[in-house]
Amino acid sequence: MSVIALPRRRPAVRSGALALGISTLWLSVIVLLPLAAVVVRSLDGGVGDFWDAVSSRQAVAALRFTILVSLATAAINAVTGTLLAWVLVRDRFPGKKVVNALIDLPFALPTIVAGLTLLALYGPNSPLGIDVAFTQFAVLLALLFVTQPFVVRSVQPVLIEVDREMEEAAISLGASNRTVFLRIILPNLLPAILSGAGLAFARAVGEFGSIVLISGNVPFDTQVSSVYIFKLIESDAPIGAAAVSVVLLLVSVIVLALIRLLGRWGARHDR
Amino acid sequence: MTVSRPWQLTMRVLAIAWLLALLLVPVALIFYRTFEPGIGAVWDSITTPAAISAFWLTIEVSAIAVVVNTVLGVVMALALARGRWRGKWLMDTVIDLPFAISPVVVGLSLILVYGTTGWFGRDLADAGIQVIFSTPGIVLATVFVTLPFVVREVTPVLREVGDDQEQAAATLGASGWQTFWRITLPSIRWGIAYGVVLTTARAIGEFGAVSVVSGKVSGETETLTLLVEKRFANFDLAGAYAASALLAAIALLTLLVMTTFNRRREEA
Amino acid sequence: MELAPKMKARTLVAVLTALATVLVVAACGGSSDEKGGGSTASGSSGGGKTTLSLVAYSTPQVVYDEIIPEFQKTPEGEGVEFKTSFGASGDQSRAVEAGLKADVVSFSVEPDMTRLVDAGIVAPTWKDTPTDGLVTTSIVAFVVRPGNPKNIRTWEDLLKPGVEVLTPNPFTSGAAKWNLLAAYGQASDGGKNPEAGLAYVEKLVKEHVKVQDKSGREALQTFVGGQGDVLLSYEYEAVTAQRKGEDVDYVVPDDSIRIDIDIATTVDAPEQATSFLNYVLSPPAQELFAAWGYRPVNEEVLEAHADQFPEPPGLFTIEDLGGWEKVNEELFDIENGSIAKIEEEAGVATSE
Secondary structure: OOOOOOOOOHHHHHHHHHHHHHHHHHHHHHHHHHHHHHHHHHOOOHHHHHHHHHHOHHHHHHHHHHHHHHHHHHHHHHHHHHHHHHHHHHOOOOOHHHHHHHOOHHHHOOHHHHHHHHHHHHOOOOOOOOOOOOOHHHHHHHHHHHHHHHHHHHHHHHHHHOOHHHHHHHHHOOOOHHHHHHHHHHHHHHHHHHHHHHHHHHHHHHOOOOHHHHOOOOOOOOOOHHHHHHHHHHOOOHHHHHHHHHHHHHHHHHHHHHHHHHHHHHHHHHO | OOOOHHHHHHHHHHHHHHHHHHHHHHHHHHHHHHHOOOHHHHHHHHOOHHHHHHHHHHHHHHHHHHHHHHHHHHHHHHHHHHOOOOOHHHHHHHHHHHHHOOHHHHHHHHHHHHOOOOOOHHHHHHOOOOOOOOHHHHHHHHHHHHOHHHHHHHHHHHHHHOOHHHHHHHHOOOOHHHHHHHHHHHHOHHHHHHHHHHHHHHHHHOOHHHHHHHOOEOOOOOOHHHHHHHHHHOOOHHHHHHHHHHHHHHHHHHHHHHHHHHHHHHHO | OOHHHHHHHHHHHHHHHHHHHHHOOOOOOOOOOOOOOOOOOOOOOOOOOEEEEEEEEOOOHHHHHHHHHHHHHOOOOOOEEEEEEEEOHHHHHHHHHOOOOOOEEEEOOHHHHHHHHHOOOEOHHHHOOOOOOEEEEEEEEEEEOOOOOOOOOOHHHHOOOOOOEEOOOOOOOHHHHHHHHHHHHHHOOOOOOHHHHHHHHHHHHHHHOOOOOOOHHHHHHHHHOOOOOEEEEEHHHHHHHHHOOOOOEEEOOOEEEEEEEEEEEEOOOOHHHHHHHHHHOOHHHHHHHHHOOOEEOOHHHHHHOOOOOOOOOEEEOOOOOOHHHHHHHHOOOOOOOHHHHHHHHHHHHHHO
C-alpha cells in the first residue's frame, strides 16, 4: 500500500459533472422549452410566412434601430458602470451608502413609472428645460436608466475580491497608475464588465415598458422591435410576432457571442 | 493602487453627475410625487385590500424566484467557472437569453407551453394543475426573467478567486461538499449578495411577462406592478406612485439586509 | 472557522423565511382598492355562495366598482361574490380565449367578442338582446386644453397648420381604431367616399400626428404632460378624467362615430351572471354609467341625461362603414390595410 497521500480529485470531478448536468436540465426546461415553443409557432405558416414577416420594412427598420441603440447602451454602460463601481468600492464620500443603495432602483420600479418620470423630467413639461421626448435620444435615455445596475453590480463584487498584492507589487516596481490599471486591474475586471455589458445589451434589446411611453413609437424612426412585436400581437398576427421575436433573439445571440469573444481575445492578449 | 487626488475627484464628480441625471433626480422625483399628498394618503394607498394582496403575492413570487435562482445560479456558476468541458459559450449565451426576449413574448411562450391549448395543456388540466392565469404561471415568468443574475454575478468572482484553496482542501481530504460549503461559498458571498439583490429588484419590478400570464384578477393574481398599472389606468397616479414607492422600499430593504450580513462577516 | 456556522445560519434563516412566506396565503388581502378600508367587492358571507368572474376592458372599472356593491344589495345579487379583471380590451379577450375563467365579459371593440364566439366561449346569439349586445355607447371627441385656446371645434380645425394631434396607435390599441374610424368616416361621408376619407386620414397622420402612444390612457397622459394641442379620445374618457381631477376640456364635433361597448355572458356561466347582466342594463346601473360619462343604452336614462349627451348631427356607426370585418381587412390589416400603408409612409417621411 502506498504511503503517499494522493490528491483526492474525484469528488471535484463528480460534482463538476453534476453541476453541468443540473445546469443543462434547468436551462432546458426553463429557457429552451418556452423559446422552442416560440420558434415552432413562428413556423406555423411555413418558411414563406416567416420570411415575409421578418423582412417587412418595418421589421427590418425596427431591428436595426433596436440593435444600434442597445449596443450604444451597452457600450456607455461599460464605461459608466465601471466608473461607478470603482467609485463605490474604492472611494469614500458622504452619502456613498445611500448612492449604493439607490443603484438597483431602476430594476425595482415598474417600467411605467420609469417612463412617466423620464417623461416628466426630459419631456415637454421638463423643469430643466430639456425636451428630448419622442426622439431616438429618448429611447437611449430610457434604456440607460433601466440598464444602470447591470455593469455596476457586476463589477463591484469582483473589484472587492481583486487581489491588491499584484497592484502593490507593480507599484513598488515603479509602474505608473495607468499601467497598473490597464495591465493588472482591467484584465481582471474585463469578464465582469463584459458580463454586465452583455446583460445590459440583452435587456435593452427586449425592453418595452419604459420605451413605449417616452419614444412615440414612430415606425422607421423611434419604433423598437419589442413595440413592433407587440403591434403584431395586438393586430392578431401572432405568427409574425413569433417570427420577429426569433430573429431578434438570433441577432442578440450573435452580438452576445461577439462580446464574449472580444473579451476572451482581449484577456489573452494582455497575459 | 492609490489614485492621485485630481483623478479621484474627477472620477467622483463624473460618477455623481451621471448618477444625478440618470438616477438620483428621477428617483427623487418619484419619491417627491409619491409623498406630495402626504404620508397619510400614501399609507391609505398601500393598505387597501387590493394593495395588501398585491404586496403578499409579489413577496411570495419573488421569494420563490430568488431562492430557486440563487441555488441554481450558483450551480451554473460552478459549472462555468470550475468545470472543464467544451461549449461553455453556448451555456453563456442561453443564460443571457431571458432578457433579450421581449417580456410580452416571454408571457406568450409560457402560454404556448403550459396554457390550456399549449403543449402540456391537456396533461396539466387532467392533473388539475392550473399554471397560466394562476400563481405558478407568475412564478414561472418571474423565474424566467431573473434567471441570469446570480450566475452572472458569481461566475466572474469564482474565476477571479481561483480554485487554489479548493484544490488545497481536496488534497487535505475534504469532500466536495465540505470544500464547497467552507471554502467556495464564503469566497463568493459578495457575488451572491449582489445577485440576490438584483434578482429581488428585478423580480418585484417585472411587469410585461407577468401581465400576460397573470389574468390580472384583483386580489388574487395581481402583483404590485400590475396594481401600479391599474391605478395609472384609473387616473390614480398618486396611488400608482405609492405602490411604486413600496416596491422601491422592498428593493432597498433587500440591499440593506444583504450588505449588512456581508459586512458582519468581513468584521468577523 | 467562524464563517461556516454564520453562513449556515444565514442561509437557513433565508430559506425558512422564504418558505414561510410561500406558505402565506397570497389572497389574504382582498380585491377592493378603496382607500380607508372601504367595502370590498367580496360581498357578504352566506350560504350557497356563487362567485362571478368579470373580465372586462380597463376603463369602466370605476363604474363596476360602484355597480357591483349595488347589485349585491339586490335579492338576485345577495351572496354573490365577484372576481374582477381589467386590462386592455384585446389582451383580455385573448386571455379568456387562452383559458382565463370568465362569466361576464365586456370589450370596447366587437372583434374582441367575436374572437370568443369563434372559440365557443360566448354564444353566437349574444347580440340578440334588446340593446343589441351593448352595455353603453360613446362617441369620439376632441380633448383640448382648458378653455380650448386654439378653438378646435371641427375636423377641419385638426388640419390647420401647426396643430398637433395626439391619437394612440391603432395597431397597438384596438380600441384606438375608433378614433381613426371617426376621422375616416366623417371625411368619407359616412363611408360613401373612401378616397376622400383616406385622403383626410393621410393628411392627419402624416402632418399632424407626431407621437403614437400605446393606449388611450397613455395618450391622455402624454397630452396632460404638455404634448400636442388636441387629443382624439372617447367622450367618456374625457369625462372620467375630469371627474378624477385632470385639467382638460372636451369638444363634441358635429360628425363622429358611435363607439359600441359590448357585454355578454359566457356559455358556462351560472344563472347569476345573467342576473348581473340584466342589472347592468337596468336604470340604477345605467345611471352610474352616465355619471362617469358613458352614454346609457337604456332609453329612459339617456333621455334624462340628454343635455349631458348631445347627439352629433352627423353621427354614424361602424355598420355604415361596412362592419368590423370589412374595416379590419381593408383599413387595418397590418400588411396591406390602407391605414397601415399611411402609417408606414408617415414614418418614412419622419425619418428622412
